[in-house]
Structure formats: C-alpha cells, structure tokens
Amino acid sequence: MNSGNPHRVVVIGSGFGGLFGTQALKRADVEITLIAKTTHHLFQPLLYQVATGILSEGEIAPSTREILARQRNARVVLGDVTGVDLDARTVTAVTVGRETVVPYDSLIVAAGAGQSYFGNDHFSEHAPGMKSIDDALELRGRIFGAFELAELASTPAEIERLMTFVVVGAGPTGVEMAGQIAELAHRTLKRDFRRVDPRSARIILIDGAPLVLPTFGQRLGGKARRQLESMGVEVMLKTKVTDVDGTGLVIEDEKGERHRIEALTKVWAAGVQASPLARILAEQTGAEIDRAGRIEVLPDCTLPGHPEVFVVGDMAALDGLPGVAQVAIQQSRYAAEAIKRRIAGKPEQAPFTYFDKGSMATISRFSAVASIGKVSLSGFFAWLMWLGVHLVYITGFKHRVTTLLHWAVSFLGRGRSQRTTTEQQVFARNVIKSVGEDAYPTLPRVAEDRPEQPKAG
Amino acid sequence: MNSGNPHRVVVIGSGFGGLFGTQALKRADVEITLIAKTTHHLFQPLLYQVATGILSEGEIAPSTREILARQRNARVVLGDVTGVDLDARTVTAVTVGRETVVPYDSLIVAAGAGQSYFGNDHFSEHAPGMKSIDDALELRGRIFGAFELAELASTPAEIERLMTFVVVGAGPTGVEMAGQIAELAHRTLKRDFRRVDPRSARIILIDGAPLVLPTFGQRLGGKARRQLESMGVEVMLKTKVTDVDGTGLVIEDEKGERHRIEALTKVWAAGVQASPLARILAEQTGAEIDRAGRIEVLPDCTLPGHPEVFVVGDMAALDGLPGVAQVAIQQSRYAAEAIKRRIAGKPEQAPFTYFDKGSMATISRFSAVASIGKVSLSGFFAWLMWLGVHLVYITGFKHRVTTLLHWAVSFLGRGRSQRTTTEQQVFARNVIKSVGEDAYPTLPRVAEDRPEQPKAG
Secondary structure (H helix, E strand, O other): OHHHOOEEEEEEOOOHHHHHHHHHOOOOOEEEEEEEOOOEOOOHHHHHHHHOOOOOHHHHOOEHHHHOOOOOOEEEEEOEEEEEEOOOOEEEEEEOOEEEEEEOOEEEEOOOEEEOOOOOHHHOOOOOOOOOHHHHHHHHHHHHHHHHHHHHOOOHHHHHHHOEEEEEOOOHHHHHHHHHHHHHHHHHOOOOOOOOOHHHOEEEEEOOOOOOOHHHHHHHHHHHHHHHHHOOEEEEOOOEEEEEEOOEEEEEOOOOOEEEEEOOEEEEOOOEEEOOHHHHHHHHHOOOEOOOOOEEOOOOOEEOOEEEEEEOHHHEEOOOOOOOHHHHHHHHHHHHHHHHHHHHOOOOOOOOOOOOOOEEEEEEOOEEEEEEOOEEEEEHHHHHHHHHHHHHHHHHOOOOHHHHHHHHHHHHOOOOOOOOOOOOOOHHHHHHHHHOOOOOOOOOOHHHHOOOOOOOO | OHHHOOEEEEEEOOOHHHHHHHHHOOOOOEEEEEEEOOOEOOOHHHHHHHHOOOOOHHHHOOEHHHHOOOOOOEEEEEOEEEEEEOOOOEEEEEEOOEEEEEEOOEEEEOOOEEEOOOOOHHHOOOOOOOOOHHHHHHHHHHHHHHHHHHHHOOOHHHHHHHOEEEEEOOOHHHHHHHHHHHHHHHHHOOOOOOOOOHHHOEEEEEOOOOOOOHHHHHHHHHHHHHHHHHOOEEEEOOOEEEEEEOOEEEEEOOOOOEEEEEOOEEEEOOOEEEOOHHHHHHHHHOOOEOOOOOEEOOOOOEEOOEEEEEEOHHHEEOOOOOOOHHHHHHHHHHHHHHHHHHHHOOOOOOOOOOOOOOEEEEEEOOEEEEEEOOEEEEEHHHHHHHHHHHHHHHHHOOOOHHHHHHHHHHHHOOOOOOOOOOOOOOHHHHHHHHHOOOOOOOOOOHHHHOOOOOOOO
C-alpha cells in the first residue's frame, strides 16, 4: 500500500496513550507524527507531589522529545489540535497562532481529559483542578501562599479562613492531596511561622459518595478514611458542593442542609471531562458522547465507519472502563498492533480486552492501599509496591541513574525542597484576582500589635 | 535602651545580604523582621542552570522561612517594600494590595539590584534578564521553545533566526549562559529533532569590553574566551548593542559600523540597576546615587545622619566594591555586629573592610576560572573548587543529606531533567507577545513538504 511510501501515523497527545502508542510502533515501517500541546509527557499520578512541594515539575514531566529521541520513525510537533477532518484524513494543529495541517493514513487520538466542574465552570478560578503542570504550580503557590497570608492576618476568623484547605473529590488524587496538605501543615511547616501555628490548619476532604476511594471497595475505602482522619483530615462524605467563591464554598449534606465553609484554598479533584476533540469526532461519525464527554468507540477502539481512526484512554467510552493510565496504555498498544497488522496484511485482532493490573493509591508516606484482582492490600507493604511501580515507571524512559537517584531522594526524604514559586505565582497576585480587593479588610498593620516604642538613637 | 523591650531590627531583602545579616543576629537579644518580596532565598549564581534545564527552581531557591525556622528571634514577612520613613523609623510593605507598617530601631536594607538596560527598558520584553526565578523560567521556556519552533519552520532564514541565541554581557552570568546554551544545542539536544540539527545553532556572546570576564584579568579572560570558542560560542567583543526587537538586534562594532543579527532568543546579562529603594533613601538623606543607582554609604555602611540604617550589598556604593555575594555577606555581617555592639554598649567597630576571597566562574562542566588574590587557576582544578564552594554553600542551610544528594546528582549528571515549562511559559505564547503576529509569515504547513499520498483503506 501507499506505493512504497511509509504508512503515516498521526498520534494526538503525549500522555499515557499517545506516548505508549508511539513507542509500540518503534519497529514498524511507519512515519509517526506525535502532536501535543505541551513539550512534556506528564506523569499525572504524581502531580499532587509537585503541588505540595515534594517533587519538581521536571521530575514528573520529562521531555517527550527526549523520551523519543532514539525512535527515528517518530517526530514530535508542539501544537494545539483544533480539528480533525475524517474525510480528508488530516489533523489541524495551531502553533504560535499558525495552522499546521498533517495528513494521516492511521490516526490515534489520545487527547485525554480535563477537569470537569459539572456545568459550574466559574468554580475553576477559585478551585483549580489537578490536571496539568500549570495547575500543580498554581496550587503550590496558593497552598504555601495561604500560610504566608495567615502569618499576616489579625482576626481569628481571617486566620481560620486562610488556614482552611478544602479538597473536593475523594478519589486517588483528592485523597493524596488532602493527605499531603495535612502532612505539610502538621509536620513540615510546624516551625516556620511565628504568629500562626500551621498545626491548627483544617484540611477537609469532601465527596458526594458514601465512601473514600469508592473504586477500591468498602474495606480499603474504610482503611483510607481512618488513615486520613488519624492524620487530621476531616472527611465529609455524602456531601455535595453547591457553590464555590473566592473566600469559601457552600456544601449540602445528606439531609439537604446547606452550610458555608470559609476557606481561601480550594482544590478541585472531583470530575473529568474528555477533550473537546471527542465532540469534533462525534459530529463527523454520529458516535455517541457520554456524560463525561467521552466518545463511544467500537470494540476495536475505532470510530464507526473509520477503521483507521482509534480513540483511546480518557477520551474513549468502551465497556465502562475507568479513566486510568493502564486503560490508555493497553488501548494505545492495541491500536499500534492493529496498524502493524494491517500494514503486514495480517488478519484483524480480536476486540480489545482490558487486563486489570489492579490499582493503588497512596495516603501518606509509608501507607497506601492496593487492590489487585481479589486481593486487597493496605499499609506499608502496599506502599512499597506503589513506590516500586512508580519508580520503575518514571525511570523507564531514561535509563539514567541520575533520574532514579533524584527521584528516590526526593521521594524518600521528608524534605519539601520544591516550595519555590515564581513572583507571578506568589499567592498574593492570585488572591487579588480570585477574591477581589475587598476580601481582606482586616489585613493588619504589623505595627499595631505592639505598643509604640521610644526610639533608640 | 527600649525600656526592657528587645531592640527591633528590620531587614529588607532575602538575598545574600538580608539572609546572612539575619543569621548573624541569631544569638542577639533582638526582634528581627525580614521583609522580602519572594518567599525564597535565591542563590543567584546558579540561576543560569535553571534557565538551561539543569536544576529545578527549588534546588537554588530554598524557602527563606525554612532556612530561618529555628531562629526564633526572626520572623519573615512576605511583602514588597514601598517606602522607608527615616524620621518615623518605619518601613512600609505591601502584601495583597494592603499596607503593613513595621517600626524599627535598626534597619538593614539589602534589596539588591535588578537588571539594567541602560535606559532602554523596552529591550526587556525581547531580552529577559537573569535576576529572578521568574526570569530563569521565562528564559527556559524561550530557549527550549525556540528549538520547538525551528522544528516547524521551513525557510533557512527562519530556521537560522530561531536557532540563533544571543547573550549580551560577558561577565560570569553571560559566560555561563552562553556555555550552557552551547552545550544544550551541541550535545543534549542533538538527537531530539528530525528536521533541524540543533548542532547548527549559533550562540553569540556580545560585550562592549575588550575582554571576556574582564574582572578576572587578561590571562583568565583569554582562557575563558578560547574555551567558549572551542565549545562553538561566537565571541564578539568591543561590540555595543544599539537596538533589540522581537526578531533580532542591532550591534555596533569597534569601527562604529552597525549590523543586524536575526535572533529570536536574546538574553540580557549586561548591567545592573540598584533597587529603587536607594532613591527613596537618598531623597531623605542627600546621599549620592551613582550611575548604577546605588546609594553612597559612609565607611561603616550607614547613611549620613542615620547610624541606625545600614545599606549593604548591590544597593550600596562603597570604595568601588563589586556587586558580588561576598560583599553583601560581609557587609551585612558587619552591620549585625554593629547592632550587637550598640546593644551591649560596646565601642563602634573600625570602618568596614572587604576581605576578597576571590572569584570564580564556570564555563562548562569540568572547566572554570578562579582568581584568588594573586593566584589564577583555570581548568578542571578550578572547576572542582567552584563545585566544592557551591555545594557547601547551598547545602549549608539545610543540613540535609537529601539536598546534597539531589544537588550533586543534578550537577554531576549530563541530563537536563528540568526542561519542563508550563503551558503559560511555552515559548509560543511569549513569542506572539514579543514579536507580533506577523513575524512568522512562513511558518509551514507540515504537509507541504511531502507529495500527497494516495489514501490507505
């Protein structure tokens, strides 16, 4: 086919799906163009460690180009994909305001999902999500910045508002964030302030479900909850968030009663919404879009009428599979295999089946929960497994001793060596934007709490 | 004095002067308020490593609050100092748009210096300086982003413009930046691109002086120059920059002839301008301001008529001392000693004298120059010294094995594990801002360079 020219594969996205799909085609006689809007592959499960000052952004977001440096059949293009023309078989991407049109013979769409605010997009400026490096650094600035402002505050109410941290969503990301903010407040920062005691910070984890980590089941969810509570996290379940603003949020409990929580710092880890590319593809194929914006794909991960177009990972709806890294990885490898078979003229594969390797979530240093088939693990052993899997993964790309060492050191140490924020990110500026200029009527004059002294001379 | 209340010391700035002055007062019976506009102490000599992807921002900018956590007589206030009232003895700082007024008995002003564009402030958006974490991350985005855009460019002229990097100023920062960009282009990135060869990048170092590293003298300057040239850096001396815009700059050579260099990425490492606080202090005392905006201080580092106000480091003009870390450290320790003596009723010290411990600059991995008194060193041994001094310094704050390990690993490895930029910082967006939308009329459609293929089915 293609009169001697290599088969052109375009891959959209540099997340788990995009990267593993590209790597699975390493030895194939294809020409791959990977188009992504960031220059890095983001290891999203550790984003919370960037937000809470444990890891640097470079440690969880290696350069896509560097990972693929030795894969000569792949090239990387920085660009925002704005359109796919299924008839013309082209992808349109925008870089520096200018369009690039890339033709394909096969297409793997792995553009992932963003945060969903369930129709309340105005929550987002007050409660950033946890989906990108930008999000994590923004939250880093807000979390550390809240303590900075609390140190300058004067009234108890104001201090409480500044030192209350609310995490919405009790899935793995929310649990990990709440746990790490608690460790930060109760341990890391305990000697750093003079007027406020970070140990008095409130950390609240809210979810509408009756369980923490609901996908892990009753037993592990219960263990995770008790572990969080022992770390000082208040867990509010069967609780909905009905409004979020600059200085707090409104929750509705089981009985339908509404309460307001004053809290400057809110983290949204509650829901996901597939990339808008799903809709663009649905319009051209008549495929269904589900509530999370995902496009329904055929059992072989392709679009109806377009066997050359695969949609994988968080963007695809298939058999109710969850939006986790393993699904994206396995689907993109399945897509790569399908492309290789077609080029070789081999028969098509059987429909995609997901092999569940299990799932894990860490709650604090040395404590995690893991669910592997019928086996449930918790505590230190689960944490060791979690650590091993993550270490192997993140260092798998580079085969460099330095990366492993770096990561191990960051990870095992108690330090928060990555507290640095830019001036642009220093909380102050975001607060002004997010809460308005009148939110701090009582910000003290530091001089006021001491009687005027006679001057030394 | 002060009827039993501790002596109040306000320190402005968390750089070398502010931090060391505060630490020197650790055992004194004083109450210190350190006011700074960032939450970190910036180890400025390694800023170039953040800009070129070697170190993370956290590794060179530890939290000021964390460094001072165990110094109970010091508190840290995040704020921009907007005024000093020498008669009322108060400092005014702004945090989140609100003023804080802090009274003092003694004041140490160590607000440092920013970049100077010698009256051409409009250069700054096209050629960022190297003074803050914000600067370094902006430059990181621009440098790595330039290669991303070059990969998408089509005409040779456009590729050349994108792959030309100009560093203005051949002092230590400029030399280090030029050396590291050269190493990046010629070594680190050599396998990462498919259409452009990063090894063909031009790196140009420009200075009006006749010598590289002029403060190191003829011999070391010559060695540094040859080393840079062997790394592929074009060194243009006795050359002035007369204009800078989005897509290039205009230089004037020795003979007064002007040339234009097309270059998207420019780094300004040419001059410094003392903090505007110097002028605020000068207006109230009649002290002189020099060309670099520094305020002339008395031989004991105080302001005329205000023995309780010390100005130290890059902001102070005294005996022509250079703007280096050691001067700031020694002056601030001198100021701390003066405060302690006054409290104890001891006689004043002799005027400040600077003990020159020598200076060092690194050119590449394993190669540096050092000038210590009459001794000049260069090459590997000088580099080892440089490494030792910096390792001791940066780990001195934390006494943590993890920090040392981290830093050693980052530093000795060849990797650039810190290439990550935020989406906000991705070059694309800055380019649009900086060069205007018409600067890339020829940005290619990727499809164009391949003949249209018959479709696979």
